[in-house]
Amino acid sequence: MQNILHALPYRFGNMAIGMAMLIVFLLSSCKKEDADEQQEYKVFLPANFPAPTYDLSQNPVTKQGFELGRKLFYDPILSRDSSIACADCHISFSAFSHPDHATSHGIEGLFGRRNALPVQNLIWQSSYFWDGGVGQMDFIPLNAITNPVEMDEDPVRVVAKLNRHPQYPGLFKAAFDGQDTVTGPQMLLALSQFMAMLVSADSRYDHYVRNEPGGTLNALEINGLEVFQQKCASCHATDLFTDQRYRNNGILSDFSLDQGRSEVSTLPEDVGKFRVPSLRNVAVTGPYMHNGKFKTLESVLEHYASGVKDSPTLDPLLKQNGQLGVPLTSGEKQALIAFLQTLTDEDFIKDIRFQQ
Numbered sequence: 001m002q003n004i005l006h007a008l009p010y011r012f013g014n015m016a017i018g019m020a021m022l023i024v025f026l027l028s029s030c031k032k033e034d035a036d037e038q039q040e041y042k043v044f045l046p047a048n049f050p051a052p053t054y055d056l057s058q059n060p061v062t063k064q065g066f067e068l069g070r071k072l073f074y075d076p077i078l079s080r081d082s083s084i085a086c087a088d089c090h091i092s093f094s095a096f097s098h099p100d101h102a103t104s105h106g107i108e109g110l111f112g113r114r115n116a117l118p119v120q121n122l123i124w125q126s127s128y129f130w131d132g133g134v135g136q137m138d139f140i141p142l143n144a145i146t147n148p149v150e151m152d153e154d155p156v157r158v159v160a161k162l163n164r165h166p167q168y169p170g171l172f173k174a175a176f177d178g179q180d181t182v183t184g185p186q187m188l189l190a191l192s193q194f195m196a197m198l199v200s201a202d203s204r205y206d207h208y209v210r211n212e213p214g215g216t217l218n219a220l221e222i223n224g225l226e227v228f229q230q231k232c233a234s235c236h237a238t239d240l241f242t243d244q245r246y247r248n249n250g251i252l253s254d255f256s257l258d259q260g261r262s263e264v265s266t267l268p269e270d271v272g273k274f275r276v277p278s279l280r281n282v283a284v285t286g287p288y289m290h291n292g293k294f295k296t297l298e299s300v301l302e303h304y305a306s307g308v309k310d311s312p313t314l315d316p317l318l319k320q321n322g323q324l325g326v327p328l329t330s331g332e333k334q335a336l337i338a339f340l341q342t343l344t345d346e347d348f349i350k351d352i353r354f355q356q
């Protein structure tokens with residue numbers, strides 16, 4: 001297994017490799033001798049969401065596995081010099097995004113190119129990262145650990161550090177197969193158990209669409225929802241608020257710094273296309289866009305109304321009848337902001353189970 005972890009490329013765009021790796025993972029981590037001692041945790045599957053893409057039956061969430069995953073998420077031991085934890089760039093009160101950072105900085109203060117995405121509702125996603133460079137949730141941590149400007153560490157060394165640690169071997173033993181050695185796949189599965197529980201679907205908007213108590217929207221918010229459905233929902237679609245596709249929304253016309261999806265697909269028609277992000281908790285996840293270009297929701301709406309830049313891959317929805325952008329009156333902007341604020345899920349961002 002160590003050799004396989006060693007050989008992993010920096011990016012995992014290739015689904016075939018992903019699937020083969022997954023099979024190896026499952027074969028090496030399915031023995032559950034202590035299963036009866038483990039307390040199973042139910043992952044919240046909201047009625048207004050589609051079926052999850054992640055197969056929870058292959059990595060059932062237990063109390064022990066979830067708590068272990070949380071400990072790892074908050075532990076800088078995963079980085080080369082033990083200075084950076086996942087949670088330094090993914091902070092609970094901002095839906096696990098990185099507030100005030102246009103692009104994240106990691107080890108030794110080095111800056112990356114991209115804005116940290118929130119960590120929420122991962123089990124419904126079909127791919128991860130702004131360019132979809134990771135196709136399977138379990139592999140996400142490898143990318144962060146090996147990224148030279150994030151944690152800059154070798155996963156094999158991380159596993160060795162965990163094995164030398166006074167607590168981790170016992171915690172892994174309780175969460176997984178009852179054996180004395182911590183393995184790489186177990187580390188990834190524990191982090192996945194923690195991240196699988198990060199479901200955000202209790203905003204005021206959710207209570208409204210599910211007709212639950214407290215689910216009222218005022219006239220301005222309902223007006224905003226209507227504007228949203230007309231002008232935004234073709235891309236920010238479904239109650240996940242993303243169609244999970246890659247599109248160019250015109251924030252730039254020169255993509256030489258970051259080509260987006262084409263860095264994974266290698267197709268010229270994908271230059272400048274980025275994953276349509278979910279807008280859940282969007283009021284607390286700024287700065288916005290893959291490069292953190294906008295600090296406020298007002299400036300995002302200004303962009304759609306009057307800042308869209310033309311380029312060969314600009315989405316046709318943002319260039320209708322030769323007009324760039326989406327026309328928005330000041331009343332519509334105000335209503336849209338009010339609506340977007342109903343997507344904040346206070347229960348999620350304040351949930352103490354997800355904090356250190």
Ligand code: HEC
Nearest residue numbers: 085086089104105106114115116117128129130141144150
């Ligand atoms: C130095 C800051 C930093 C650290 C440390 C970091 N991340 Fe991230 N994370 C990012 C950035 C930036 C992105 C977006 C990367 C991209 O799109 O290329 C991201 C993306 C993600 C995503 C993708 C979310 C989505 O919707 O696609 C997940 C999940 C995630 N990180 C989890 C983790 C975990 C787990 C760890 C620890 C093992 C970690 N991150 C460590 C900055 C960081």
Ligand code: HEC
Nearest residue numbers: 231232235247249274275276277288289290300304315317
């Ligand atoms: C043609 C598809 C499309 C339409 C229409 C569209 N968006 Fe977007 N939106 C995107 C894409 C793609 C991104 C990410 C672009 C990037 O980072 O390069 C994005 C990003 C955003 C972000 C930033 C989210 C974050 O976490 O960084 C917000 C907010 C947003 N859109 C709101 C809206 C609103 C409000 C409307 C309607 C007025 C709208 N969008 C219409 C495709 C679209």
